[in-house]
Amino acid sequence: MTPAAKTTTGPASGQKPRLNQEIVLSTALALVDAEGLDALTMRRLGQELGRDPMGLYRYAANRAALLDGVTELVLNELDVVPDHPDWQVQLRRIAHDLRLLALRHPNVVPLLVTRPLSTPLGLRPVGTLRPLEQILSLLSAAGFAPADALHVYRAYYGFIYGHILNELQELIVDADEDEALLRLGLHRLPAKEFPQLRALAPFLADYDGEAELDEGISILLAGLSARLADPKKTTQP
Template sequence: MTRQTEAAPRAPLNRDRVLRAAVALADGIGIESLSMRRLAQELGVVPMALYKHVANKEQLLDAMVEAVVGEIDAPAPGSDWQSAVRQRVLSARAALLGHPWAAQVIRSRTGPTPAVLAYMDSVIGMFRTGGFSVDLTHHAMHALGSRILGFTQELFDAGPDPDPQQAALPPEAAAAYPHVAELAMAAAHDGDSVVGPGCDDQFEFEFALDLLLDGFERLRLQGWTSGGRRAGD
């Protein structure tokens, strides 16, 4: 009699396996559909088994944010402050684009997780070692806002494939707001663009980021202070 091949033993459940499965599941079905029960089914365990590794769904979401932030690359050794910050922010953007739910979850947290705090601390450190005062660093971080984590709410957020006809304003609105109409039509009908019709989100993100970083450097060289700025108003 032929002996049946025994099934390979299942990998033991641990926190890392739970988080990797949760991130992959959210990537596949969306964060709204993620639940402890669905995650348990994915892992082939009973829901109660998950609670040995995460206390509840909120703790799970915090840990998922930690996992995504952990994907952000460190800057290349020896980089100047501007290159280091730029590389760090663009790596954060790449990490969040790889997990479309992550920005929404980060915004929903009541406070930054330890990994987010460590990331922010590293960026602040890049400014400080680059010769920025605490004052200028404070205002630079405010100016960057959510862009520091690679996402921002754009003014003209028309979706992935804007329809040029839908982008056009009704004639009465175009007459009332001619500059808005001009800009909307230019973005929608730029047929010569190498990225096709509409705005290229990555290009627009990098454009704004570079403007900010160049402006920060100009202020640093000027020895700008917020006290001096207010005194001159």
């Protein structure tokens, strides 16, 4: 992955291949994946690269820019290839891909959902906007008018992000506590105030995120196509 160096720098050991934005970002991502967001400090990343921390500022103006770069890198792992004529099938597949992406990089998820909140749409890194563009074009190809495509996209993407947040929350439960400890954690809660939650302890343990997402997507798609077919689309029942 690092053969770009035509520098004759390293006669001794070649320890220092010329740096490069991609290298910086990908080791940053690796660091976040391995040790969490807090571990990604300039000094630590510099140490990871065997380089002075200050040098990193040539490839990322800020720490914030670095975080943006990491999210962009992660989102690039998602490829939206329009290989199926049915838009619903496509959306379903993309949803599962996104879920797997999030599970592969759980520590990056806070960035994925948080960074867009601090950056106006027009100024986001292009890699961040590409999925949006691709899904819109997919819907457009399926015959949706622009405004409807936007509606579908919003409902769809919102649902996925919500699901991912849900699932990751429960994942931490499973990782840190086994079932007994979980129940113990819940036992801490006052019994009169949280009867439902405590009764749910056994059910919380077995959580099939994939199935749950798929079911949710089914509901959503069914509802969407029904609502888009009927022009009487007000919210009244």
